[in-house]
Amino acid sequence: MIKVIAVDDEPVAHDIIRSHAEKIPFISLDATFLSATDALFYIKNERVDLVFLDIAMPDLSGIEFAAMINPGIQVIFTTAYPEYALKGFELAATDYLLKPINFTRFLKACQLAETRLQLPEVKKRDEEQALFVKDGHDWVQIKFSNLVYAKAEDNYVDLHEIDKHTLTRITLTELQTRLPADQFLRVHKSFVISRHKIERIEKHQVIVAGNKIPLSKLYRNQLLQNLEGEL
Missing domain, CATH: 3.40.50.2300 (Response regulator)
Structure with missing residues (x-):
């Protein structure tokens, strides 16, 4: 019932x-x-x-x-x-x-x-882990499991998935509020990454699914604390 x-x-x-x-x-x-x-x-x-x-x-x-x-x-x-x-x-x-x-x-x-x-x-x-964003005149579904990282581009965000990327008009801060906090982390003023796709953490960058993402000092300690139980 x-x-x-x-x-x-x-x-x-x-x-x-x-x-x-x-x-x-x-x-x-x-x-x-x-x-x-x-x-x-x-x-x-x-x-x-x-x-x-x-x-x-x-x-x-x-x-x-x-x-x-x-x-x-x-x-x-x-x-x-x-x-x-x-x-x-x-x-x-x-x-x-x-x-x-x-x-x-x-x-x-x-x-x-x-x-x-x-x-x-x-x-x-x-099925539930996804959001819709506007791409020009169209709406596109972005599955969280497919999203590698997001990069701020002025008033836009470039969403990089495993097989494609989508440019949508939104701020990175607003996007982060729509992403599950247990899956995505801010590592730089211009980048949010998928924690499950991190391959390596270096002093000034993070390797995420083969992509080199800058890691700022401001977010480094926060990143390491969040991943402490997984590293």
Whole structure:
């Protein structure tokens, strides 16, 4: 049984989700919340497998909420605003339902969540570890497992993956907030690297998947402390 909660500041949305959920035997709607903050406290103490989540809420947006919870919890966004879809999928949302939500579409989203919850943990984790960035007029998915390093270029960042690179308009500091801190480290004012692809640490540079990346004095001690348990 999939344990579900709904978070939406409109009571009528709860009624619709509850009505749909009652028709699906493999999910259990255990709680509904008008406040995203209240839902966060609930998740800390109770098992939750899936969240039906509105985006435009007054205390905490659905985007902010999704970024705070355990990535193993499936998220299905429910909103009247289609322009949020890309951001939702960037956060590895299971699905994106536009209001008013019909039952057929709701059922399909629940079936997708059930499938994802049954995936082996390694595969699920790999699917979730990615972000979308803009490359010209297009949006490109960058998988964290494929990213070697990122280099600042004025108001742009050049993302170097194993087999390609992408130039996107973003600051390196902003990019770092979107990367998992346990996987990527700052080693220079202009460089962030993948810790899992470090081959060698020298006095003034780091070898990352064959690439020579400058290592500044400011970040050297921090890098060594972070890697202390692995070196």
